[in-house]
Amino acid sequence: MIDIHTHVLSNLRSDDGPKDPEKSRLMIQKAAEEGVTKIVATPHMLTPIPERREEIYEAIRALGPTEAEIIPGSEIFADDVVLKSSESLICLGDSNYLLIEFPRAQLPEYTEDIFFDLQTRGYECIFAHPERNGSIVNDPNILVDLIEAGVLVQINAGSILGRYGKDSQKTAEILLEHDMVHFIATDMHSDRNRYYSLKEAVEVAKKYTDRAVDLVTTNPELILSGEYLEPPEPKEYKKRGFWFFRF
Numbered sequence: 064m065i066d067i068h069t070h071v072l073s074n075l076r077s078d079d080g081p082k083d084p085e086k087s088r089l090m091i092q093k094a095a096e097e098g099v100t101k102i103v104a105t106p107h108m109l110t111p112i113p114e115r116r117e118e119i120y121e122a123i124r125a126l127g128p129t130e131a132e133i134i135p136g137s138e139i140f141a142d143d144v145v146l147k148s149s150e151s152l153i154c155l156g157d158s159n160y161l162l163i164e165f166p167r168a169q170l171p172e173y174t175e176d177i178f179f180d181l182q183t184r185g186y187e188c189i190f191a192h193p194e195r196n197g198s199i200v201n202d203p204n205i206l207v208d209l210i211e212a213g214v215l216v217q218i219n220a221g222s223i224l225g226r227y228g229k230d231s232q233k234t235a236e237i238l239l240e241h242d243m244v245h246f247i248a249t250d251m252h253s254d255r256n257r258y259y260s261l262k263e264a265v266e267v268a269k270k271y272t273d274r275a276v277d278l279v280t281t282n283p284e285l286i287l288s289g290e291y292l293e294p295p296e297p298k299e300y301k302k303r304g305f306w307f308f309r310f
């Protein structure tokens with residue numbers, strides 16, 4: 064398995080991962096024990112930090128040999144200043160994929176424009192844990208248009224396992240059932256959390272989609288090796304008791 068969203072490195076500015084490399088090693092060890100072979104380290108990028116790439120490489124080097132391969136990446140906050148500075152836009156490994164996070168409560172009105180702008184600058188975009196976002200919880204179909212515009216979707220293992228409450232869990236199930244998920248990742252921040260299990264999340268996800276295993280194997284492998292991921296057609300979610308029409 065491959066985990067494309069983690070806060071596994073220690074002591075990085077604006078990140079909230081483990082306190083020291085020893086804790087990082089514990090997190091990596093736990094992941095490796097359940098079959099994770101590659102971990103993308105995606106520290107928060109909340110403000111531009113010019114020497115960020117070097118910081119990440121240095122933190123990876125400081126770990127020494129690890130049971131799973133650690134690949135540099137970033138979780139980029141969709142903020143004007145951050146997005147304008149190309150030095151902030153650290154892709155996942157050698158790919159041109161960016162992991163983008165939005166404010167939790169609701170999506171900005173210009174969300175589609177943010178993705179479009181990044182795409183025209185040559186990047187591919189992955190929307191990080193939309194099932195935790197108020198706008199998506201209220202209307203999962205917002206993702207249909209984004210996916211049709213080329214955006215890929217990553218949900219958290221913890222959402223599937225109920226870590227963030229019923230709304231995020233239900234939304235994760237809806238997204239899985241409607242082919243609106245392309246990756247499951249842990250978004251792990253520490254070595255002490257029972258919800259950071261890709262293996263358990265995939266087992267549960269199998270109830271909602273036949274593609275559950277691909278979401279932690281084939282799909283992340285494709286993007287990390289720079290190949291094209293052809294996503295399935297997302298299905299419109301129809302709330303029970305209501306008819307929805309798209310215009």
Ligand SMILES: [Fe+2]
Nearest residue numbers: 068070138250
């Ligand atoms: Fe994260």
